[in-house]
Each structure stands twice: as C-alpha cells, then as structure tokens.
Amino acid sequence: MLMSKLFSSPLLGVFIARDSGAKNAYFCTEKSQLLDDLSRVSDRRMNIFAFGPEDILWDEKKILGWFPRNHAEGSVQKVDFPAVIYDRFFLSHDSNKANKILVKQTRDRFLDLGLRWINSPAVFRVTRDKWMMNTIFVQNVISTPKTELFLNLAQLQDAFLFKKDEQAFFLKPRYGMKGKGIFRLARDFNGHLSMRGEGRRFEGEVAILDTLRECFAVEEYLIQHAISPPRLKQDGSTVPFDVRILIQRPKEDWEVVHLLGRQGGKDQATSNISGGGEPLLFDQIGARLDWPISMSELSVRLEKMALSAAVALQKEVPEVRDIGLDVILDQQGTPYLLEMNAKPMLFFYQAKAQGNGVSPKDKEIFVTLYWHILENLVQAARSELHLD
The missing domain is CATH 3.30.470.20 (ATP-grasp fold, B domain)
Known part of the structure; x- marks a missing residue:
C-alpha cells in the first residue's frame, strides 16, 4: 500500500492526461521529460508531480501523484492536494463526452476547494470562446479584425456569404482549438468563390455549402474579415x-x-x-x-x-x-x-531545445527560452502562494 509522503516545499500538481501506450504506463517520454525538467528548474522550491482525474482519492483528499525522476520511470506517492495546480490537460474537440464531463467535474471540484492555479478553468472558458475574447479586445480598444457571430448557416447566407463585394474572410468555430475547423473563403476578380482549410480546397457554392452545413450542425461560427x-x-x-x-x-x-x-x-x-x-x-x-x-x-x-x-x-x-x-x-x-x-506551446519549445528541426545556433536560442519559460512557471506558482 502506498504511504503518504511529507514534503518540506509546497506541492505543484500538473493536471495532465495520461498516455495509455507509455512505457511507464503513465506518461509518454515527451511529457515525462517536461515534468522532469520542471522539477529540475524548481530545485526543491516546489515539489512537482503529475496526475489525472483517475488518480484523485476524493474521500481521502489525497492524490496518487507521479513524481519525475531523472527521465526515468518516476515514482508514485500518495500526497495531499497540491498547493497550486498547473492545468495542462488537453481535451481535443472530438474527445468523448464522458471524458469531457469527468475533466470538467474534476476542475469544478478543485475550484470549490479554493486551490490556487496557474491558469484556472475560468481562463480556459474565456479564451476558448472566440466571441467573448473578441468582445474583450474591442472593449479595451485593442485592434482586431472586424468579427461577427453567426448562429446558423441560413443567417450567414442571408447576411454575408454570397455577397459579391466581399473579397476574403475567415470562418472560425466559436469554441475551436489548434486551428481546427477554420476555413478561408475568397472571391476572385470574376466573382468565383473558393474555400480552403483542414488541408483541403473546395470550389463552387455546392461543395462549400455542404461543408459549412456540417460545421454549423456542430456549433456556432464567427466570420473574421481578412487582413491582407x-x-x-x-x-x-x-x-x-x-x-x-x-x-x-x-x-x-x-x-x-x-x-x-x-x-x-x-x-x-x-x-x-x-x-x-x-x-x-x-x-x-x-x-x-x-x-x-x-x-x-x-x-x-x-x-x-x-x-x-x-x-x-x-x-x-x-x-x-x-x-x-x-x-x-x-x-x-x-x-x-x-x-x-x-x-x-511548451512541447514545441521543448522539442526545439532538443535540436529537433533547428540548426545548432538556433538550438542555443531555444534552450535558453525553454528553461526561462519553465522558471517563470515555477515562479508563478510561488507567487500564487506569496512566497517570493
């Protein structure tokens, strides 16, 4: 049976998805190394561990936390709820509904407990809503392309889609992520409308409408007027x-x-x-x-x-x-x-710091950036606890 462990420094829990195919049955090499690097930067100022929803023992108010150990398999310890949570749990747009509900319930329960966060669920709710973010930009006089919200395809057609005076615009899902579901529509000098996105190109009104009909069946869309x-x-x-x-x-x-x-x-x-x-x-x-x-x-x-x-x-x-x-x-x-x-993009900076796809000179730049980013995260966690 795992025993609870006492730590002299505050706990920073990284909320992150497990990888079922990982060698150590917890996290892939990429995630394991990131956690290990974060722990190295911390240098015992924070005790870093990772966990997913399945690792939480709510009745005991404990977590089976995975602690990195020099890029090796790490170790699992039963620990108290962390002083600060760093939320790196990514749910793709097509994640199954049960998993989405479980992750949301986990975040909500931690919020109710009043724990500290680096980017709380409230941050994700606001930033994922492109229409809400656009409203914040406009209210704070921050330049943004003209943006409009459309609730359905018929509304878009009537108001905008096939008017001949519009040359180019982007269609974006209101709650999209990682560039998914974004299309660019453009009209040439002859009035011909084409659309591209998701690695495909669509020509003609029929093909475009069929694709957009599928999009609007899932969620609302924004139109963002193109900047040249x-x-x-x-x-x-x-x-x-x-x-x-x-x-x-x-x-x-x-x-x-x-x-x-x-x-x-x-x-x-x-x-x-x-x-x-x-x-x-x-x-x-x-x-x-x-x-x-x-x-x-x-x-x-x-x-x-x-x-x-x-x-x-x-x-x-x-x-x-x-x-x-x-x-x-x-x-x-x-x-x-x-x-x-x-x-x-933490994993992007991690990969470039390892020299993936960059020259030796550029690798030096990314190494410095990567460790600085991690240091800032540790400092942010300590600042949440008013330790520095």
Missing part, C-alpha cells in the same frame, strides 16, 4: 505569415517572453504549427520582407499590444499567468490580435 498581410519571400515566390507571442506573469508584472513567426501550411486556413505551419525565429523574418518599418519597431508594436491584451484578460480572470497570442499584420506593420491561447 505582408508576405515573405520564398523560392522565387511569397507566402503569408503571422506571429505568435508568448507572454507570462511570473510575479506581478507581465513579461513578453518570445515572438515567433509562423508560416502557413499547404491548403491550411491558418498557420498553426499543429496544423502544419512552419515556425520562424522572429529576427530571421526581416530579411524576407519588403516593407516600410524596421523589425525593432515592429517588436515594440507587438510587445505593446501583447501587454495591453494580457492586462485586459487579467481584468476578467485575475489568475491568468501564461498565454499565447496570435497576431496578424497588415501591409503597414499594424498588428491585429486574432485570439489568445491559454495552453501555449
């Missing part, structure tokens, strides 16, 4: 790009940690890296652009927008600590905020 972005030179042609900004609040003030360019994948409506987009180090973008402002001036504009957006979100959900912002630029370098993400 600057284009990067590539192999004698040009490609569009946007920017992901990672921003964290390790103590009281927000810190812009990293600006990352993203180049869109083939037949994708977005540049999400999970959907085939290509990451670009920000200082490498300038050489591939022809436009009137410097990269240093652009950095200032982006950081100013990021800080304003983070403060605006913090007004709604004070416990927010760790977010990613997706930003598009117009031809003059004016940034427009598209959306926020409350689960930034």
Whole structure:
C-alpha cells in the first residue's frame, strides 16, 4: 500500500492526461521529460508531480501523484492536494463526452476547494470562446479584425456569404482549438468563390455549402474579415505569415517572453504549427520582407499590444499567468490580435531545445527560452502562494 509522503516545499500538481501506450504506463517520454525538467528548474522550491482525474482519492483528499525522476520511470506517492495546480490537460474537440464531463467535474471540484492555479478553468472558458475574447479586445480598444457571430448557416447566407463585394474572410468555430475547423473563403476578380482549410480546397457554392452545413450542425461560427498581410519571400515566390507571442506573469508584472513567426501550411486556413505551419525565429523574418518599418519597431508594436491584451484578460480572470497570442499584420506593420491561447506551446519549445528541426545556433536560442519559460512557471506558482 502506498504511504503518504511529507514534503518540506509546497506541492505543484500538473493536471495532465495520461498516455495509455507509455512505457511507464503513465506518461509518454515527451511529457515525462517536461515534468522532469520542471522539477529540475524548481530545485526543491516546489515539489512537482503529475496526475489525472483517475488518480484523485476524493474521500481521502489525497492524490496518487507521479513524481519525475531523472527521465526515468518516476515514482508514485500518495500526497495531499497540491498547493497550486498547473492545468495542462488537453481535451481535443472530438474527445468523448464522458471524458469531457469527468475533466470538467474534476476542475469544478478543485475550484470549490479554493486551490490556487496557474491558469484556472475560468481562463480556459474565456479564451476558448472566440466571441467573448473578441468582445474583450474591442472593449479595451485593442485592434482586431472586424468579427461577427453567426448562429446558423441560413443567417450567414442571408447576411454575408454570397455577397459579391466581399473579397476574403475567415470562418472560425466559436469554441475551436489548434486551428481546427477554420476555413478561408475568397472571391476572385470574376466573382468565383473558393474555400480552403483542414488541408483541403473546395470550389463552387455546392461543395462549400455542404461543408459549412456540417460545421454549423456542430456549433456556432464567427466570420473574421481578412487582413491582407505582408508576405515573405520564398523560392522565387511569397507566402503569408503571422506571429505568435508568448507572454507570462511570473510575479506581478507581465513579461513578453518570445515572438515567433509562423508560416502557413499547404491548403491550411491558418498557420498553426499543429496544423502544419512552419515556425520562424522572429529576427530571421526581416530579411524576407519588403516593407516600410524596421523589425525593432515592429517588436515594440507587438510587445505593446501583447501587454495591453494580457492586462485586459487579467481584468476578467485575475489568475491568468501564461498565454499565447496570435497576431496578424497588415501591409503597414499594424498588428491585429486574432485570439489568445491559454495552453501555449511548451512541447514545441521543448522539442526545439532538443535540436529537433533547428540548426545548432538556433538550438542555443531555444534552450535558453525553454528553461526561462519553465522558471517563470515555477515562479508563478510561488507567487500564487506569496512566497517570493
């Protein structure tokens, strides 16, 4: 029988999904290493463990926590509920209903207990709702593309879809994630409408309507009017790009940690890296652009927008600590905020820090970034407990 263990430092519990096929029956190598790295950064300032809904012993107010151990299999200890929870549990849009209910109930019960969080469930509820986020942006005078909410396809058709004066726009599911379900519709000079997204291209009104009918059967959609972005030179042609900004609040003030360019994948409506987009180090973008402002001036504009957006979100959900912002630029370098993400790309930075797909020089950059991001998370947990 497992015995409870006493710790001299506060517990930081990482709420994360188990991997059924993992060698150690708990977490895949990627997650195990992330947890181990977080523990190394903490250096006993916080005791790091991971758990899922199935590990909670509600009657005992205990958790069977998985503690990392030097990239090895780790160990399981029965521990008290953590002082702080870092929520990294990802539910895909097509997760089964029972699992969604279980995770929601788990989060709600922890909220009722008044535990501290790095990004509480309230943060996810707000950031997942693209319409709510757009409303917050507008109320706080943060530039965003003109956005409208449509409840059904008929409403969209009547108001907008086949009007000849609209050249390009994006359709986004109100509660979508990771670029899923996003389509770009465009009309050429002859009035012909086409649509692309999800790795496919659709031509003609019949094919487009059939696809959109399936989309609206699941949820509401937003229309976001397209911004014409600057284009990067590539192999004698040009490609569009946007920017992901990672921003964290390790103590009281927000810190812009990293600006990352993203180049869109083939037949994708977005540049999400999970959907085939290509990451670009920000200082490498300038050489591939022809436009009137410097990269240093652009950095200032982006950081100013990021800080304003983070403060605006913090007004709604004070416990927010760790977010990613997706930003598009117009031809003059004016940034427009598209959306926020409350689960930034930790595994992306982890992979790049290991040298996956980057040069040795770029690897050094990502190594520094990765460890700095983890240090900020540990500091955020301690700040929640007023320890520093």
